[in-house]
Amino acid sequence: MPNLTISSGRFISFEGSEGSGKSTQITRLIGRLRHAGREIVSTREPGGTDLGERIRDILLHKDEGQGMCPESELLLFAAARAQLVRTVIIPALQRGAIVISDRYLDSSTVYQGAARNLAPGPVAAVNGFAIGDVLPHLTVVIDVPTEVSLARVRQRSAGQPDRIEREDAPFFKKVREAYLQLGRNWPQRVVIFDGTQSPDDIENKIWAEVQKRLG
Ligand code: T5A
Numbered sequence: 001m002p003n004l005t006i007s008s009g010r011f012i013s014f015e016g017s018e019g020s021g022k023s024t025q026i027t028r029l030i031g032r033l034r035h036a037g038r039e040i041v042s043t044r045e046p047g048g049t050d051l052g053e054r055i056r057d058i059l060l061h062k063d064e065g066q067g068m069c070p071e072s073e074l075l076l077f078a079a080a081r082a083q084l085v086r087t088v089i090i091p092a093l094q095r096g097a098i099v100i101s102d103r104y105l106d107s108s109t110v111y112q113g114a115a116r117n118l119a120p121g122p123v124a125a126v127n128g129f130a131i132g133d134v135l136p137h138l139t140v141v142i143d144v145p146t147e148v149s150l151a152r153v154r155q156r157s158a159g160q161p162d163r164i165e166r167e168d169a170p171f172f173k174k175v176r177e178a179y180l181q182l183g184r185n186w187p188q189r190v191v192i193f194d195g196t197q198s199p200d201d202i203e204n205k206i207w208a209e210v211q212k213r214l215g
Contacts, residue, residue: 009093010214011134013104015182016142017175018165019152020195021202022102025142028203029210033098041092044102045080049087052080060162068163070116074123077108078130085134093134098214105131106139106182106190111164114178115171136189138213140206141179144195146172 012029014022030040046056055076058065068076081104092099105127113123144152146169153165183192191209193202 008096009099011089011093011099011101011136011138012210012214013101013106013136013139014142015103015106015110015139015179015190016195017144017146017149017172017179019149019156020142020144021199022142024199025140025202025206026100026102028199029206030100032203032207033210039092039095039097041088041097041099042102043084043088043099045084045104045107046077047080048084048101049080051083055080060164065163070112070118073116074108074112074118074126077112078126081105081108081127082130085131089134101136104136104139106141106179109182110175110178114181115167115174138210139182139186139190140209141183141190141192142195142202143176143179143192146176148196149176 014026016022026042030042033040045052046059047053059068059073059076059080084101089099089101108127109120109123112118113120149172150169153161157165180192183190193205195202197205
Protein backbone atom coordinates (compact mmCIF):
# COMPACT_ATOMS: atom_id res chain seq x y z
CA MET A 1 0.00 0.00 0.00
CA PRO A 2 1.16 3.59 -0.53
CA ASN A 3 3.06 4.93 2.48
CA LEU A 4 1.52 7.18 5.13
CA THR A 5 2.59 10.48 3.60
CA ILE A 6 0.57 9.79 0.44
CA SER A 7 -2.25 7.78 1.94
CA SER A 8 -4.86 10.52 1.49
CA GLY A 9 -5.18 9.65 -2.21
CA ARG A 10 -6.31 6.42 -3.79
CA PHE A 11 -4.53 4.47 -6.52
CA ILE A 12 -6.20 2.04 -8.93
CA SER A 13 -4.33 0.23 -11.70
CA PHE A 14 -5.89 -1.61 -14.64
CA GLU A 15 -4.24 -4.67 -16.11
CA GLY A 16 -4.96 -7.35 -18.67
CA SER A 17 -4.01 -8.63 -22.09
CA GLU A 18 -4.15 -6.54 -25.24
CA GLY A 19 -7.72 -5.59 -26.12
CA SER A 20 -9.14 -6.90 -22.85
CA GLY A 21 -11.12 -3.68 -22.40
CA LYS A 22 -8.97 -1.65 -19.99
CA SER A 23 -9.32 1.71 -21.77
CA THR A 24 -13.07 1.20 -22.16
CA GLN A 25 -13.53 0.55 -18.46
CA ILE A 26 -11.13 3.28 -17.34
CA THR A 27 -13.17 5.85 -19.25
CA ARG A 28 -16.37 4.58 -17.63
CA LEU A 29 -14.89 4.51 -14.11
CA ILE A 30 -13.53 8.05 -14.51
CA GLY A 31 -17.01 9.20 -15.53
CA ARG A 32 -18.51 7.73 -12.37
CA LEU A 33 -15.79 9.09 -10.08
CA ARG A 34 -15.96 12.59 -11.57
CA HIS A 35 -19.70 12.51 -11.01
CA ALA A 36 -18.89 11.81 -7.37
CA GLY A 37 -16.79 15.01 -7.31
CA ARG A 38 -13.29 13.56 -6.89
CA GLU A 39 -10.11 14.84 -8.57
CA ILE A 40 -9.00 12.13 -10.98
CA VAL A 41 -5.52 11.75 -12.44
CA SER A 42 -5.54 9.32 -15.32
CA THR A 43 -2.31 8.01 -16.75
CA ARG A 44 -0.84 5.11 -18.68
CA GLU A 45 2.20 2.90 -18.90
CA PRO A 46 4.51 3.03 -20.60
CA GLY A 47 4.02 6.78 -20.84
CA GLY A 48 2.29 9.45 -18.82
CA THR A 49 5.32 11.80 -18.80
CA ASP A 50 7.34 13.37 -21.63
CA LEU A 51 10.19 10.97 -20.92
CA GLY A 52 7.83 8.01 -20.57
CA GLU A 53 6.13 8.75 -23.89
CA ARG A 54 9.54 8.83 -25.63
CA ILE A 55 10.42 5.50 -24.04
CA ARG A 56 7.00 4.14 -25.10
CA ASP A 57 7.77 5.04 -28.68
CA ILE A 58 11.05 3.11 -28.56
CA LEU A 59 9.46 0.12 -26.79
CA LEU A 60 6.48 -0.23 -29.10
CA HIS A 61 7.00 1.57 -32.38
CA LYS A 62 10.53 2.70 -33.32
CA ASP A 63 12.91 0.68 -35.46
CA GLU A 64 15.58 1.05 -32.72
CA GLY A 65 13.40 -1.18 -30.54
CA GLN A 66 13.57 -4.15 -32.89
CA GLY A 67 15.82 -6.90 -31.56
CA MET A 68 15.68 -5.48 -28.03
CA CYS A 69 16.73 -8.08 -25.44
CA PRO A 70 14.28 -8.84 -22.59
CA GLU A 71 16.60 -7.30 -19.99
CA SER A 72 16.70 -3.96 -21.85
CA GLU A 73 12.95 -4.14 -22.28
CA LEU A 74 12.44 -4.62 -18.54
CA LEU A 75 14.71 -1.70 -17.69
CA LEU A 76 13.09 0.66 -20.20
CA PHE A 77 9.61 -0.08 -18.84
CA ALA A 78 11.01 0.47 -15.35
CA ALA A 79 12.63 3.79 -16.32
CA ALA A 80 9.31 5.09 -17.64
CA ARG A 81 7.58 3.85 -14.48
CA ALA A 82 10.10 5.47 -12.11
CA GLN A 83 9.56 8.85 -13.77
CA LEU A 84 5.78 8.46 -13.69
CA VAL A 85 5.71 7.51 -10.02
CA ARG A 86 7.83 10.41 -8.87
CA THR A 87 6.52 13.22 -11.07
CA VAL A 88 2.83 12.28 -11.47
CA ILE A 89 1.55 9.57 -9.14
CA ILE A 90 3.08 10.59 -5.80
CA PRO A 91 2.20 14.32 -6.15
CA ALA A 92 -1.37 13.39 -7.10
CA LEU A 93 -1.77 11.02 -4.16
CA GLN A 94 -0.36 13.67 -1.85
CA ARG A 95 -3.07 16.07 -3.08
CA GLY A 96 -5.68 13.46 -2.23
CA ALA A 97 -6.54 12.63 -5.86
CA ILE A 98 -7.64 9.28 -7.22
CA VAL A 99 -4.97 8.02 -9.60
CA ILE A 100 -5.98 5.58 -12.32
CA SER A 101 -3.22 3.98 -14.33
CA ASP A 102 -3.66 1.94 -17.50
CA ARG A 103 -1.01 -0.69 -16.58
CA TYR A 104 1.59 -0.52 -13.79
CA LEU A 105 4.17 -2.83 -12.21
CA ASP A 106 2.16 -6.03 -12.76
CA SER A 107 2.62 -5.65 -16.52
CA SER A 108 6.37 -6.13 -16.05
CA THR A 109 5.85 -9.11 -13.76
CA VAL A 110 3.63 -10.70 -16.40
CA TYR A 111 5.11 -9.66 -19.77
CA GLN A 112 8.84 -9.49 -18.98
CA GLY A 113 8.75 -12.07 -16.18
CA ALA A 114 6.29 -14.79 -17.15
CA ALA A 115 6.04 -14.28 -20.91
CA ARG A 116 9.69 -13.34 -21.65
CA ASN A 117 10.94 -15.82 -19.02
CA LEU A 118 13.04 -13.39 -17.01
CA ALA A 119 13.65 -14.70 -13.48
CA PRO A 120 11.08 -13.46 -10.94
CA GLY A 121 13.71 -12.20 -8.45
CA PRO A 122 15.37 -9.61 -10.72
CA VAL A 123 12.00 -8.53 -12.16
CA ALA A 124 10.64 -7.93 -8.65
CA ALA A 125 13.83 -6.10 -7.65
CA VAL A 126 13.68 -3.78 -10.67
CA ASN A 127 9.96 -3.18 -10.12
CA GLY A 128 10.62 -2.39 -6.46
CA PHE A 129 13.40 0.04 -7.33
CA ALA A 130 11.13 1.82 -9.82
CA ILE A 131 8.04 2.21 -7.61
CA GLY A 132 9.48 2.40 -4.08
CA ASP A 133 6.53 1.60 -1.85
CA VAL A 134 3.82 3.01 -4.12
CA LEU A 135 1.56 0.02 -4.70
CA PRO A 136 -2.03 0.38 -5.96
CA HIS A 137 -4.84 0.07 -3.42
CA LEU A 138 -6.75 -1.91 -6.05
CA THR A 139 -5.65 -3.60 -9.27
CA VAL A 140 -8.42 -4.42 -11.73
CA VAL A 141 -7.44 -7.28 -14.05
CA ILE A 142 -9.76 -7.74 -17.02
CA ASP A 143 -9.48 -11.31 -18.23
CA VAL A 144 -10.38 -12.49 -21.72
CA PRO A 145 -9.43 -15.70 -23.54
CA THR A 146 -6.35 -15.22 -25.71
CA GLU A 147 -8.34 -15.72 -28.92
CA VAL A 148 -10.69 -12.88 -27.96
CA SER A 149 -7.78 -10.62 -27.08
CA LEU A 150 -5.98 -11.28 -30.37
CA ALA A 151 -9.15 -10.86 -32.43
CA ARG A 152 -9.88 -7.48 -30.84
CA VAL A 153 -6.31 -6.31 -31.42
CA ARG A 154 -6.37 -7.46 -35.05
CA GLN A 155 -9.55 -5.51 -35.59
CA ARG A 156 -8.22 -2.36 -33.90
CA SER A 157 -4.66 -2.35 -35.26
CA ALA A 158 -5.79 -2.91 -38.86
CA GLY A 159 -2.59 -4.67 -39.94
CA GLN A 160 -0.20 -2.39 -38.02
CA PRO A 161 0.41 -4.14 -34.70
CA ASP A 162 3.08 -2.72 -32.38
CA ARG A 163 6.24 -4.66 -31.45
CA ILE A 164 4.64 -6.58 -28.58
CA GLU A 165 1.34 -7.18 -30.37
CA ARG A 166 3.36 -9.07 -33.00
CA GLU A 167 4.16 -11.82 -30.47
CA ASP A 168 2.50 -15.21 -31.00
CA ALA A 169 -0.46 -16.85 -29.26
CA PRO A 170 1.66 -18.89 -26.76
CA PHE A 171 3.20 -15.61 -25.52
CA PHE A 172 -0.26 -14.16 -24.83
CA LYS A 173 -1.43 -17.40 -23.21
CA LYS A 174 1.44 -17.00 -20.73
CA VAL A 175 0.37 -13.39 -20.17
CA ARG A 176 -3.18 -14.46 -19.40
CA GLU A 177 -2.12 -17.28 -17.06
CA ALA A 178 0.27 -15.00 -15.19
CA TYR A 179 -2.46 -12.42 -14.57
CA LEU A 180 -4.76 -15.14 -13.22
CA GLN A 181 -1.92 -16.30 -10.97
CA LEU A 182 -1.45 -12.73 -9.68
CA GLY A 183 -5.10 -12.73 -8.67
CA ARG A 184 -4.51 -15.91 -6.66
CA ASN A 185 -1.27 -14.59 -5.12
CA TRP A 186 -2.53 -11.12 -4.15
CA PRO A 187 -6.28 -11.39 -3.49
CA GLN A 188 -6.26 -8.32 -1.21
CA ARG A 189 -5.09 -6.10 -4.07
CA VAL A 190 -5.80 -7.86 -7.38
CA VAL A 191 -9.36 -8.56 -8.53
CA ILE A 192 -10.10 -10.45 -11.75
CA PHE A 193 -13.11 -9.46 -13.90
CA ASP A 194 -14.56 -11.48 -16.78
CA GLY A 195 -13.90 -9.31 -19.85
CA THR A 196 -16.23 -11.33 -22.09
CA GLN A 197 -19.29 -9.86 -20.37
CA SER A 198 -20.95 -6.72 -21.73
CA PRO A 199 -19.16 -3.42 -21.07
CA ASP A 200 -22.11 -2.32 -18.90
CA ASP A 201 -21.95 -5.45 -16.73
CA ILE A 202 -18.19 -5.14 -16.26
CA GLU A 203 -18.54 -1.45 -15.42
CA ASN A 204 -21.11 -2.19 -12.72
CA LYS A 205 -18.97 -4.92 -11.19
CA ILE A 206 -15.85 -2.74 -11.14
CA TRP A 207 -17.83 0.12 -9.59
CA ALA A 208 -19.13 -2.17 -6.85
CA GLU A 209 -15.58 -3.33 -6.08
CA VAL A 210 -14.23 0.23 -6.05
CA GLN A 211 -16.91 1.29 -3.60
CA LYS A 212 -16.35 -1.75 -1.42
CA ARG A 213 -12.57 -1.46 -1.30
CA LEU A 214 -11.94 2.27 -1.45
CA GLY A 215 -14.96 3.65 0.31
N1 T5A B 1 3.96 -3.73 -21.46
C1 T5A B 1 3.56 -2.65 -20.71
C2 T5A B 1 4.97 -4.58 -21.00
O1 T5A B 1 5.35 -5.53 -21.70
N2 T5A B 1 5.53 -4.36 -19.78
C3 T5A B 1 5.17 -3.29 -18.99
O2 T5A B 1 5.72 -3.12 -17.88
C4 T5A B 1 4.14 -2.41 -19.48
C5 T5A B 1 3.69 -1.23 -18.65
C6 T5A B 1 1.28 -1.50 -23.96
C7 T5A B 1 2.13 -2.71 -24.28
O3 T5A B 1 3.27 -2.70 -23.46
C8 T5A B 1 3.37 -3.94 -22.77
C9 T5A B 1 1.97 -4.49 -22.73
C10 T5A B 1 1.39 -4.01 -24.02
O4 T5A B 1 1.75 -4.93 -25.03
P1 T5A B 1 -0.82 -0.40 -25.02
O5 T5A B 1 -0.68 0.24 -26.36
O6 T5A B 1 -0.87 0.50 -23.86
O7 T5A B 1 0.26 -1.51 -24.84
O8 T5A B 1 -2.10 -1.26 -25.22
P2 T5A B 1 -2.87 -2.19 -24.27
O9 T5A B 1 -2.60 -1.90 -22.85
O10 T5A B 1 -2.63 -3.57 -24.69
O11 T5A B 1 -4.36 -1.73 -24.50
P3 T5A B 1 -5.29 -1.89 -25.73
O12 T5A B 1 -5.63 -0.52 -26.19
O13 T5A B 1 -4.77 -2.84 -26.73
O14 T5A B 1 -6.52 -2.61 -25.11
P4 T5A B 1 -7.50 -2.27 -23.94
O15 T5A B 1 -7.33 -0.86 -23.46
O16 T5A B 1 -7.38 -3.34 -22.93
O17 T5A B 1 -8.89 -2.45 -24.66
P5 T5A B 1 -9.94 -1.37 -25.22
O18 T5A B 1 -10.77 -0.87 -24.13
O19 T5A B 1 -9.20 -0.41 -26.08
O20 T5A B 1 -10.84 -2.34 -26.10
C11 T5A B 1 -10.33 -3.02 -27.24
C12 T5A B 1 -11.50 -3.28 -28.21
O21 T5A B 1 -12.43 -4.16 -27.59
C13 T5A B 1 -13.72 -3.55 -27.49
C14 T5A B 1 -13.49 -2.06 -27.62
O22 T5A B 1 -14.60 -1.41 -28.14
C15 T5A B 1 -12.31 -2.01 -28.57
O23 T5A B 1 -12.73 -2.14 -29.90
N3 T5A B 1 -14.27 -3.93 -26.19
C16 T5A B 1 -15.20 -4.88 -26.03
N4 T5A B 1 -15.85 -5.67 -26.90
C17 T5A B 1 -16.76 -6.56 -26.40
N5 T5A B 1 -17.03 -6.67 -25.07
C18 T5A B 1 -16.41 -5.91 -24.16
N6 T5A B 1 -16.68 -6.04 -22.85
C19 T5A B 1 -15.44 -4.96 -24.63
N7 T5A B 1 -14.64 -4.06 -24.01
C20 T5A B 1 -13.93 -3.45 -24.97
